[in-house]
Amino acid sequence: MSGIFQCLNFAGQLRAEDGSWLLGVADSVWVRLSSLLLFQHYNTRVVVLGALLLGVAAGMVGCFTLLRRRALVGDALSHATLPGVGLAFLLAPLAGLDGGSRLVLLAGAAASGIAGAVAILFIRSLPRLKEDAALGIVLSVFFGAGVALLTVVQQSPTGRAAGLDRYIFGQTASMTADDAWLIAATAALTALLIAGNFRSLTLLCFDEGYASAQGYSIPLLDLLLMFLVVLITMIGLQAVGLILMIAMLVIPAAAARFWTNRLLVMLLISGLIGGVSGFVGALLSAVFADLPSGAVIVLTCGLLFFLSLLFGGERGVLVRSLRRRELAAAIDREHLLRGIWELREPLAERSAAEIDRRAASFDELLSLRSWSVGRLRSQIRHASAEGLVWLNSEGAVELTRRGVMEAERLVHHHRLWELYLITHADVAASRVDREADAIEHVLEPELIARLEQLLLQRQRSGGLPASPHQITGVSTQAAGVSLQEGQQS
Amino acid sequence: MSDQSVPLRVQDLTVAWHRRPVIWDVEFDVSPGRLVGIVGPNGAGKSTLLKAVMDLVPKASGRVEIFGRSWRESRHRVGYVPQRESVDWDFPVSVLDVVTMGLYGRIGWFGRVHRRHREAARRALEQVGIGELADRQISQLSGGQQQRTFLARALVQEADLYLMDEPFSAVDAATEQAIVEILRSMRAAGRTAVVIHHDLHTVPDYFDSVVLLNMRVVAEGPTQQVFTRENLERTYGGRLTLLEEATEALRRQERRL
Numbered sequence: 001m002s003g004i005f006q007c008l009n010f011a012g013q014l015r016a017e018d019g020s021w022l023l024g025v026a027d028s029v030w031v032r033l034s035s036l037l038l039f040q041h042y043n044t045r046v047v048v049l050g051a052l053l054l055g056v057a058a059g060m061v062g063c064f065t066l067l068r069r070r071a072l073v074g075d076a077l078s079h080a081t082l083p084g085v086g087l088a089f090l091l092a093p094l095a096g097l098d099g100g101s102r103l104v105l106l107a108g109a110a111a112s113g114i115a116g117a118v119a120i121l122f123i124r125s126l127p128r129l130k131e132d133a134a135l136g137i138v139l140s141v142f143f144g145a146g147v148a149l150l151t152v153v154q155q156s157p158t159g160r161a162a163g164l165d166r167y168i169f170g171q172t173a174s175m176t177a178d179d180a181w182l183i184a185a186t187a188a189l190t191a192l193l194i195a196g197n198f199r200s201l202t203l204l205c206f207d208e209g210y211a212s213a214q215g216y217s218i219p220l221l222d223l224l225l226m227f228l229v230v231l232i233t234m235i236g237l238q239a240v241g242l243i244l245m246i247a248m249l250v251i252p253a254a255a256a257r258f259w260t261n262r263l264l265v266m267l268l269i270s271g272l273i274g275g276v277s278g279f280v281g282a283l284l285s286a287v288f289a290d291l292p293s294g295a296v297i298v299l300t301c302g303l304l305f306f307l308s309l310l311f312g313g314e315r316g317v318l319v320r321s322l323r324r325r326e327l328a329a330a331i332d333r334e335h336l337l338r339g340i341w342e343l344r345e346p347l348a349e350r351s352a353a354e355i356d357r358r359a360a361s362f363d364e365l366l367s368l369r370s371w372s373v374g375r376l377r378s379q380i381r382h383a384s385a386e387g388l389v390w391l392n393s394e395g396a397v398e399l400t401r402r403g404v405m406e407a408e409r410l411v412h413h414h415r416l417w418e419l420y421l422i423t424h425a426d427v428a429a430s431r432v433d434r435e436a437d438a439i440e441h442v443l444e445p446e447l448i449a450r451l452e453q454l455l456l457q458r459q460r461s462g463g464l465p466a467s468p469h470q471i472t473g474v475s476t477q478a479a480g481v482s483l484q485e486g487q488q489s
Numbered sequence: 490m491s492d493q494s495v496p497l498r499v500q501d502l503t504v505a506w507h508r509r510p511v512i513w514d515v516e517f518d519v520s521p522g523r524l525v526g527i528v529g530p531n532g533a534g535k536s537t538l539l540k541a542v543m544d545l546v547p548k549a550s551g552r553v554e555i556f557g558r559s560w561r562e563s564r565h566r567v568g569y570v571p572q573r574e575s576v577d578w579d580f581p582v583s584v585l586d587v588v589t590m591g592l593y594g595r596i597g598w599f600g601r602v603h604r605r606h607r608e609a610a611r612r613a614l615e616q617v618g619i620g621e622l623a624d625r626q627i628s629q630l631s632g633g634q635q636q637r638t639f640l641a642r643a644l645v646q647e648a649d650l651y652l653m654d655e656p657f658s659a660v661d662a663a664t665e666q667a668i669v670e671i672l673r674s675m676r677a678a679g680r681t682a683v684v685i686h687h688d689l690h691t692v693p694d695y696f697d698s699v700v701l702l703n704m705r706v707v708a709e710g711p712t713q714q715v716f717t718r719e720n721l722e723r724t725y726g727g728r729l730t731l732l733e734e735a736t737e738a739l740r741r742q743e744r745r746l
Contacts, residue, residue, distance in 0.1 A: 067580065067581075196598075196599065197598075199590075199593055199596075200593075200598070202582070202586075202590075203590055203593065205580070206576055206577070206580050206582065206587075206590075207571065207575070207576045207590070209540075209545060209569075209571045209575055210569060210571055210590065210642075212543075212545050213543045213545065213564075213567070213569040213571075214564070214569075214590075214593060214594050215561075215564050215594065257581070260581065261581050261583075261626040261628070262581055262582070262583070262626075263580075263581045263582055263586075266581050
């Protein structure tokens with residue numbers, strides 16, 4: 001935070017004389033941001049590029065751990081890297097190496113991460129111990145050992161200078177060109193390993209039993225997946241830190257799931273989300289010098305997840321609720337059309353001229369179902385916009401020619417389904433209308449064809465099947481009465 | 490001893506697990522070109538038997554020969570249809586992707602999926618009657634369609650021996666009929682299928698021979714000879730109290746180890 005204040009102070013002094021203090025702040029931040037965006041500083045380029053590549057690689061690996069339902073393995077393994085860092089620092093001088101060298105430290109991290117992976121696989125294979133126990137044990141024991149080792153290291157002056165604790169929370173600013181190269185090389189290796197094992201990993205995540213029967217070694221593939229996670233964690237320690245590393249492995253993959261139903265596309269989207277998070281996070285923490293990079297990267301990730309959850313094209317909340325509303329609207333429209341048609345059915349039989357005049361008053365329609373005045377109004381509006389009904393001179397809702405055709409199709413489906421329920425499923429005739437209602441809207445064409453084949457041989461040829469029950473609604477009874485009167489006269 | 494014409498020979502097979510189910514001393518032969526049903530109550534060890542044949546669970550003793558060789562050597566001649574419930578049907582793959590998995594063995598680790606592979610997968614889907622669903626995501630499938638997808642994945646392997654774990658469980662009548670027809674055309678082509686089956690009514694209609702299993706083989710042989718009321722009562726009725734107690738004792742001992 002103090003970075004922002006320094007920046008503010010600096011700008012304030014600069015522009016104090018002309019009084020446009022705020023403008024100065026904006027200017028100063030803009031100058032820094034634009035110089036960053038244009039990557040004028042070599043160091044910024046290195047940091048941002050490194051974080052971006054890290055995000056891409058983590059996003060891709062995360063897809064597989066998520067689909068294997070082992071998302072938390074990443075958390076255990078990232079914590080398991082810490083003792084390796086401490087041990088490498090302490091033991092490297094014995095082997096004649098420089099303990100402060102990044103490569104030595106990260107090699108130590110990778111080694112103890114792999115040890116953690118083996119420990120997880122071993123504990124899981126013991127009877128009566130499950131995955132969650134294995135993860136909990138490995139995470140806490142390794143992390144505990146790491147904290148203890150780091151405390152020892154911190155007590156020596158060289159140790160304090162090495163600043164090993166930055167691996168816990170991450171600090172992109174300390175990244176050098178060598179680090180960026182290491183990240184780039186590791187990300188490339190990860191991508192290669194994924195490409196080479198794409199099918200095996202897919203099979204492992206989808207159908208373990210079948211994979212095993214096909215001759216794939218499940219423990220070996222699991223180990224490969226864990227090795228990928230360790231690689232990602234190793235290069236992520238510097239930028240994100242081990243505590244928040246899990247976010248990079250889980251969030252982009254989970255966010256990508258909202259956008260697609262295809263694994264390869266999911267991998268690419270996840271990589272993109274991870275990359276963007278790394279990029280934005282590193283950039284922001286470079287603009288505001290003291291913003292912790294790990295936290296900013298993870299927050300960006302979280303924001304992208306939230307956006308995906310809302311707007312994701314395949315399973316996002318918005319798309320799903322739109323689909324639901326579309327379906328509800330379609331059902332309402334079908335009810336309206338069928339309602340008008342059926343209300344006038346008895347009249348149509350009386351005189352052929354009535355067939356073309358399928359109209360019902362608003363009140364008649366309202367009493368037909370338990371729909372509110374407002375909902376019915378909006379349905380009529382929608383249906384008339386689609387050219388299925390129109391309001392005639394008497395103010396009644398009348399079906400257009402297209403409306404009649406559509407309504408006849410719907411009545412046909414409804415009656416077919418009712419018949420089927422009565423004759424084949426023993427549903428009482430008084431209840432069949434509701435039951436058919438629930439199902440008929442999802443009938444597919446081939447199902448209709450089978451229903452027709454099954455039921456209509458017995459029916460008189462041509463025309464719609466008669467309703468097996470009395471059509472409910474106040475005005476229908478009135479129509480029935482008038483029909484009887486007609487017969488009497 | 491080893492006979493390359495016998496698709497499946499199980500000898501003296503015992504699987505003792507730290508949890509049930511357990512099978513004891515299972516022994517039977519499957520002749521080529523036959524449809525064999527494995528029938529028995531829940532917990533009789535039917536799935537365990539199939540898994541032990543495929544080395545998916547460790548054997549305590551006994552041997553399994555497939556066309557006279559070990560599982561490892563004959564693996565490519567075996568098609569496996571796991572239980573439908575064993576996978577996540579929300580996984581981001583298409584129906585065609587799942588069927589193509591049956592070809593991974595042939596494609597090899599670094600090979601590419603070519604058009605001819607995809608065409609073979611489509612043909613298998615046509616064969617099981619859901620060719621038009623090839624490009625759907627698998628979460629849109631009904632239970633019967635899921636089962637057909639698994640069947641197509643096994644078919645595309647063009648194996649000589651098929652091991653199927655309850656392909657008829659909870660499928661619609663049309664799917665059941667389709668599966669039966671496929672099994673019969675397999676038999677006509679000289680292939681062999683060993684199928685775990687639950688519905689006793691259809692056993693005589695579907696299978697040439699049966700293995701009645703309840704932790705041990707109660708009876709096995711041609712359906713008309715073996716599938717008798719008496720044998721069924723021995724399989725389903727009367728719990729094997731002593732055997733269960735022995736298993737329990739074994740389990741307790743294992744816990745202490």
